Amino acid sequence: MNTSKRHPVPTPVVKAFCIALLFVNAGAAYFMTTYNAEIDRTMIGNILNTDQREMLQIWHPKLLLQILLLAVLPSLFIARAEITKPRWFIRLGSIILVLVALIAWAYATAFTWLWFDKHAPRLGGRVLPWSYIANTARYFNQAALAGRSQTLLPDATFLAPVPTGQKDIVVLVIGEASRAQDYAYYGYGRDTNPFTKNTGLVAFPAGQSCATYTIGSVACILTHEGSAASDRTGFEPLNSYLTRFGVQTIFRTNNFGEPPIKVDEYTRAADIVAGCKGSDCPAPEYDEALVWGLTDELTKSTANRIFVTLHEAGSHGPSYWRKYPPAFEEFKPVCDTVEVATCSHESLVNAYDNSIRYTDYVNAKLIEALKAVPNARVAMIYVSDHGQSLGENGLYLHGAPNAVAPQTQRLVPFLVWMSDSFQAAHGVTAQSILREETKPHDFPFHSIMGAFGMRSAIYKPEYDIFAKPVQ
Ligand SMILES: [Zn+2]
Structure with a gap:
């Protein structure tokens, strides 16, 4: 050679x-x-x-x-x-x-x-x-x-039929880049949670997200494997599982990155508000659009078990100032450029906190919308996919590998709301469901099964926050 x-x-x-x-x-x-x-x-x-x-x-x-x-x-x-x-x-x-x-x-x-x-x-x-x-x-x-063939989860049964004339409604809100640190509920020095304060929303202790990026965390939230799952998990996700066992499934989204799911209705925010005629229609780019018309849709539905998922745009960076309507600019001045490194830390935090406060407003609107559905036993869970960095230690946005990710990117809020009728039916109260430690991405799957009274071989009662504590 x-x-x-x-x-x-x-x-x-x-x-x-x-x-x-x-x-x-x-x-x-x-x-x-x-x-x-x-x-x-x-x-x-x-x-x-x-x-x-x-x-x-x-x-x-x-x-x-x-x-x-x-x-x-x-x-x-x-x-x-x-x-x-x-x-x-x-x-x-x-x-x-x-x-x-x-x-x-x-x-x-x-x-x-x-x-x-x-x-x-x-x-x-x-x-x-x-x-x-x-x-x-x-x-x-x-x-x-x-x-790819999905591995179907085992057959499920329901503990009891839904009483005639009643509806069981469970809502999962998947937030975006909403870090626990900036929540008044978790001791933040600013009132970023004024709207849900008196709604009976229960704030669990903040917990660790599965991943620091949307696709990984959403896959994790929607699988029974929870934090042990990979983002390419082959198991049937929650939405598909519920659909297959007769629950009406509605998916409203202002975001991307969920695994392939089978639902009865999948709608993007812009299409939700396209049907809104009037002067007070929410703009499709804001998360409030996800709640628009929900009371009406749930009231008119003939299904007696309904699962709603809202996937929010939340606090997706770097343009935090675009995530809330101008009227929600509470903390000023705000950083209004995507070149966030050129903004003062204070103005960046202001814009981010306004988006957190707006998310709180959307949660309050959602609770209001759910309360207005007649004869419904309702539970709602809000959880963020991951946290966010706002320039601390030179880091911005999210996506750091778990091994080195700062807590700002991992610690997420976990919030729960239950209607009075739901609490009565399950024998639980806001105080009784609280835990000392939260597993924010393990709880949703099993708690949602629990809220429907659904049981199967993969159900883990230890992750069902609505399960009555063992005496
Ligand atoms: Zn995300």
Whole structure:
């Protein structure tokens, strides 16, 4: 084997790959500029599922010109280029040099990180060739996940039928980036919980979230494995389980990241308020939209067991000031830029606290809406998916690995509300359900089963906060 440094290395595979990328890039760039499209996972799905005849309609002479300029000409250059193999230490040196330069550049431009973080979901669809390579992989991964056979949970029974003319309603609110530290309920120096103060809402001690990112925590909340679950758990999630055993399931969302679920009704906030006609309709970007029309829907439902999940936008960063209506700007001045590192810590905390206070308002609205449903025994659980960093120790947002994540990203509130009729039916009170220690992501699954009087082999009574304490 000759490895002398000037010996041309035949690399037809690498060259063919680069040339193929050039051609796809040229076509993709044309598609993006002409149709103002982003090549995200959904778009790849559209392209792969599009009828061939429809694809032909995209052809235009301009596309040929673009392919000639952006693909054919540079391909000629690549095809003719002579590639030499340098000595190993030159190669190693180059790799180290490039890595050091990249890291130095990343740190020199650290002020742009938050901008990238905010726009990351949309940037991926605009960067070639990343957009179609990563999103094609994501498309097939998603298809594989959706097609993967789920392990069904064991058959379940109900302890007793719902009395005639009554309804059992259980509501799970999944909050977003709502850290316990900024709750008045947990001793915060500011009144961030004025709206639920007199509603009978029970604040359990703050507890540790499963993960510090939405997908991991939501998967965990919705599986019977709780904190022992992985974010790719193959077990049937709570919503699907309840649907399969005859509970009417409603999922209202202003967020993303839940596992594949089977529910009777899945609605995004914008579609919920689309039906609202009048001057006091909530804007779809605010979480109050999730509660709109709920009393009416629950009252009209003919089901006697109903499970509602609300997945909030909560305090998703970094634009906290956009998470609440202007009238809720209680703490001022607020940081109103996504470049949060340029804001004073105080103004960032102000904006964040306003979003926490607004979440408290939404909880109060929800309790009001649930109280207005006639003849219903209602329980509501609010839990956040994870906490948030607001610049403490130089950290912002969330997503730190559990091993090093600060408590601000892990400690979440766990709040419970029960109607009087629910308390009577279950023989519990606000005081009797309280625990010394909260497992915020283990409790919901088993407590919701408990609230419906549902039992099966996977039910863990120790995690059911509504179970009567053993005498
Ligand atoms: Zn989250």
